[in-house]
Amino acid sequence: MSLSEFELIDRFFKSRFLENLHPAVSLGIGDDAAVLTGTAGQSLCVCTDVLVSGVHFPADGDPAEIGQRALRVNLSDLAAMGARPVCFTLGLTLAFADEEWLSRFSSGLFSAAQQFGCSLVGGDTSRGPLSISITAIGEVPSGKPVTRSGAKLGDVLYVTDCLGGGQIALRHLGFSAAEPIAKKAAPAEALQREGHRGLTRGEEEYLLTRFFRPEPRIAFAERTRNLMSSAIDVSDGLHADASHLASASGVGLRINLDKLPFAQQVQSLTSEEERVTAALYGGDDYELCFTAATTHKEQIEAAASALGLRVTAIGEVQQGKGVGLFYEGVAAPAQHRRSFDHFFTVETV
Amino acid sequence: MSLSEFELIDRFFKSRFLENLHPAVSLGIGDDAAVLTGTAGQSLCVCTDVLVSGVHFPADGDPAEIGQRALRVNLSDLAAMGARPVCFTLGLTLAFADEEWLSRFSSGLFSAAQQFGCSLVGGDTSRGPLSISITAIGEVPSGKPVTRSGAKLGDVLYVTDCLGGGQIALRHLGFSAAEPIAKKAAPAEALQREGHRGLTRGEEEYLLTRFFRPEPRIAFAERTRNLMSSAIDVSDGLHADASHLASASGVGLRINLDKLPFAQQVQSLTSEEERVTAALYGGDDYELCFTAATTHKEQIEAAASALGLRVTAIGEVQQGKGVGLFYEGVAAPAQHRRSFDHFFTVETV
Incomplete structure (x- = not known):
């Protein structure tokens, strides 16, 4: 230079x-x-x-x-x-x-x-x-960092706020799901000026914010640091990141797909299968996925409430290893689980 | 991925x-x-x-x-x-x-x-x-980092080992001086296998080592940390980096060009003007340029000697600001100093 x-x-x-x-x-x-x-x-x-x-x-x-x-x-x-x-x-x-x-x-x-x-x-x-x-x-x-390795049998699995928004933003904002983002990208300003086909102004603003201004959950994590047994941020998709937690902690995780939290804007733009798939395999949500003992439930909810933040219990720590997916109490069938893998082809690294 | x-x-x-x-x-x-x-x-x-x-x-x-x-x-x-x-x-x-x-x-x-x-x-x-x-x-x-801002009037200006090697390596190893490196680059292995026109094996090895394995002067800096009043590493060329020292310390620096240290391999490949220019404006040498009170001279030389490292007094801290260049006691003429700026056109950032 x-x-x-x-x-x-x-x-x-x-x-x-x-x-x-x-x-x-x-x-x-x-x-x-x-x-x-x-x-x-x-x-x-x-x-x-x-x-x-x-x-x-x-x-x-x-x-x-x-x-x-x-x-x-x-x-x-x-x-x-x-x-x-x-x-x-x-x-x-x-x-x-x-x-x-x-x-x-x-x-x-x-x-x-x-x-x-x-x-x-x-x-x-x-x-x-x-x-x-x-x-x-x-x-x-010192000695208090929340690692991925502390999840214990019987702990509750939580996520902050809503999932799937990062991936739905990619799909609806002119960022192709099948090609590198740059290929079909439109500048955020132009999107905001011209509007985007099929999106209301509110949906557009929500998705732009989810993509460009993910919310690091610093304040919530500081308040609940001593209550969490393990934590990870959801950057590669809930399935991959929960798998990292399970593996580091030497436990299994059960995720109840019918409990996953979605924003109203994401619900109006997607079928349930689309948004569950976006949450599990899309990534780019940057919400916290964490575990805590059942005895901490009220304190965790109070901390979230004080910050105006949603937290949702989406599953629990169980014996075994890996992540088990359930829908209304029934294990999601294998071919269904596998289909998630191919719905979106964006590579998010 | x-x-x-x-x-x-x-x-x-x-x-x-x-x-x-x-x-x-x-x-x-x-x-x-x-x-x-x-x-x-x-x-x-x-x-x-x-x-x-x-x-x-x-x-x-x-x-x-x-x-x-x-x-x-x-x-x-x-x-x-x-x-x-x-x-x-x-x-x-x-x-x-x-x-x-x-x-x-x-x-x-x-x-x-x-x-x-x-x-x-x-x-x-x-x-x-x-x-x-x-x-x-x-x-x-704590409290002991060697900053750029501590040089004092009367301090001696030193450099470790030799200068100019980084830039002469760029020029002689098939890395063009006028174009981005990639344009004319040959893999180091190929260079070592085939030899490079005009270079002896010893010169080639020296230049490859200078370019790819610059030597961070960690051990020397640890031994002399308390003796140095200021330090910087020579990455952008001695002139630019000494100017940073001078500016941060609010002093002037005098550099005696006839005292600059050069490796025998660099001497055999360059005219004096070329190597002085390479040292001043070439960069990529990653030697330490530092100042110390005259009273620390013997201790600094002893520390270098214990490590088999050359250190050279190349100038001193003086009143004023910026870097003054001298050759055998005479100020280098303005057009000569300016010409250094244009000799090499590689941008090394």
Whole structure:
């Protein structure tokens, strides 16, 4: 990059790093590395997500929304550990230093950073195909991170809010289900201006928000960290992520498909089989899937209620291994379960 | 990615994370985030570098060497803070799950990780143009990181080992100076097998090593952390990086061009003007550029000597700002200094 491009990076990123500076950050952007001096009694959680243009977001999507999504999907991983965001680093490759793109991208990124109280502390920019790599760092009381491995026999299996929205958004917003997103993507702004065939304005706004601004469940996870026995965020689809939980905990999980929570907008756009399939195999929902002892049921519901958040008991921890799917008390037939695998062909990595 | 591609990632990366596990890492690969419980009295340093195929390494380079380079350039940033590596995360995008490529890449990456005592604790893989984003985390005694901002009037300016090798490697190994690396790149293996026109075997090996295996000066930085007043690693060229030091410290720096250290292999391949230009504006050397009080001169030389490392006093901290270039005591003329800017046109970001 030319010097002027470095200057653009300084202007759009470096100049704003002092905002929301967490006390654990003792040195931020501007040296060879950021320095974190952790708070006593706290551990740090570290996670990295990569978002590639045309794979994880439409190449011509609104840069501010891409910035929102890039940070939020990382913070969702911190929420799944019960951690509170501290800071993040950004590895950004873009074809050229497009001032308009950088201005909008950084505005979305910093807006999300401000909302969740974390600051950009370093990173690297490079010329190359558009791709965003974020490493997010959060803190959690030492010994208290919520792992995937603590689920116990008899625990209840919960999810936050609603499922399937990420996948239904992909399908209805002009992002093809069968091709990489970029191929048929329309910019979010254009969608909002022109409306999208078959969607009401409310459905459109809901799906755009679900896709570009998934909600990391940080506040809920902080309140219920000590009540959860295990947690994961639903990024690859409920079936795959629940399977990870089951495997890490050495238990089986039963999921009652008739109990899965769906938003009204998703219900009006899909048949029941479509939305159950979207929830199980679609991914991109970024809700928490967690287990807790039955004795914690009231406290969990109270914590959710205080935040205006829906939580739903969708199943339980059982003996055995893997994920068993049931519908109104009956095991879903094998060919039905298998059919889910092929309904959508988007690869969400 | 398909499941089998996930399995490949598990096989090449996840299975090896327990190697070299630093005691500060309490949970590594396999959950939503890694958990670090820092050592008492230590701060953590965090830095991110992105390496894009065709920009930072030849697209068809030896994957093992690309893995080496990817980690080493990050650890060089930790060295410049006086930090000891703890762990790192990897954001990897590649066009498809090429088993041979992944096997060689991970073997180079883990070899470097083992040498420097840090382990892979998390990350993300995605389909996309080949690019590697590494976030490295190190630890340094709290309050003791070596920043860019501590240079004081009268301090001596040093560099470790030799300069210019990174840029001369680019020029002589079939990596074009005027075009992105990928355009004319030859795989390192092929170069070693066939030899390269005009290079002796020794020169070729030296340049390949300088390019693919830059040496993070971790051990030296740990020994001299308390002696350095400021430090930076030379990644963008000595002129740019010394300017960062000068600016952050609010001082001027004088560099004596006739004192710059060069390897015998670089000397035999270049005119003096070429190698001085390569050192000043070429970058990719990953040596430490640091300042220290004159009273620490003997201790610094002893620490280097104990490690078999060359350190060279190349100038001093002076009043004013920016970097002044001198040759045998005379200020380099303005048009000469400017000409350096245009000699090489590779953009190294």
